[in-house]
Amino acid sequence: GIRSGRETHANTLKYIRATLVSNFGNFYAVAVGSLFIDFLPMLPKQLLLLNLLSDFPMMAIAFDRVSDREAAHPQRYNFRSLYIIFITLGLVSTMFDFLYFGLFYRISPEVLQTNWCIASVITELLLLLSIRSMLPVEKAGWPAPLIVILSAVAFVVTLALPMIPWTAAFFEFTPPTPAHLGIIVALAVCYLVVSELVKRPLARYLSEE
Numbered sequence: 001g002i003r004s005g006r007e008t009h010a011n012t013l014k015y016i017r018a019t020l021v022s023n024f025g026n027f028y029a030v031a032v033g034s035l036f037i038d039f040l041p042m043l044p045k046q047l048l049l050l051n052l053l054s055d056f057p058m059m060a061i062a063f064d065r066v067s068d069r070e071a072a073h074p075q076r077y078n079f080r081s082l083y084i085i086f087i088t089l090g091l092v093s094t095m096f097d098f099l100y101f102g103l104f105y106r107i108s109p110e111v112l113q114t115n116w117c118i119a120s121v122i123t124e125l126l127l128l129l130s131i132r133s134m135l136p137v138e139k140a141g142w143p144a145p146l147i148v149i150l151s152a153v154a155f156v157v158t159l160a161l162p163m164i165p166w167t168a169a170f171f172e173f174t175p176p177t178p179a180h181l182g183i184i185v186a187l188a189v190c191y192l193v194v195s196e197l198v199k200r201p202l203a204r205y206l207s208e209e
Contacts, residue, residue: 007066020086025093054124057150134203
């Protein structure tokens with residue numbers, strides 16, 4: 001019973017961290033980006049789609065594995081640590097959002113909206129793999145199979161929707177070019193690497209505190 005409670009608490013914190021970081025990054029990027037461009041960087045229905053596709057894997061965190069290290073000691077909510085984590089990693093997310101803005105906003109509103117929506121889903125899926133533990137990603141262990149499956153489904157659906165004519169028309173997407181998809185995926189991988197590099201000293205700092 002004690003271990004089950006600690007696992008539930010650990011998985012709850014994973015969900016809170018992932019949600020706060022991703023939402024803070026998107027909110028700040030939309031707020032600041034709207035000051036410099038005369039159109040919405042992402043349409044409301046595209047934003048709802050983003051939340052839907054990224055929330056299914058996040059909700060599966062309830063079934064994630066918890067390491068023996070996390071379950072070995074009593075845990076508590078540390079709001080200051082959560083605040084530091086979501087501000088710091090949220091700014092990393094915002095920085096990469098601005099990179100996508102800079103690359104695509106001059107082409108057309110539809111290109112930016114489509115490419116940033118795709119990029120946001122992919123980066124949130126990668127963020128989930130990173131933020132599910134404050135340990136380095138290679139030491140955190142594999143996530144639960146359900147998280148892997150739902151993340152893969154969300155990834156495939158994200159790439160497919162702009163390619164299918166009727167879903168592209170409904171969500172007002174424009175099919176991305178192979179070059180744009182390559183840029184999106186490359187930057188998403190860079191985002192994962194930078195998030196990990198920032199997370200490691202941050203985890204040490206919070207542990208020492």
